[in-house]
């Protein structure tokens with residue numbers, strides 16, 4: 829797998845976390861979008877998604893399926 833970068837704006841850190849989320853207005857219930865986060869941005873991005881009730885789970889990037 830190539831190196832994955834944090835999804836936070838302007839951040840170039842290597843991602844360590846994958847935030848799996850779903851917007852019920854746009855996505856079917858079993859669909860998952862993925863945001864990648866470095867350690868520093870994990871909480872920030874989790875809070876953003878949690879505030880909108882979009883966050884479903886956070887996993888290590890090592891545990892991500894290859895097709896995402």
Ligand SMILES: [Zn+2]
Nearest residue numbers: 834839866869
């Ligand atoms: Zn970051």
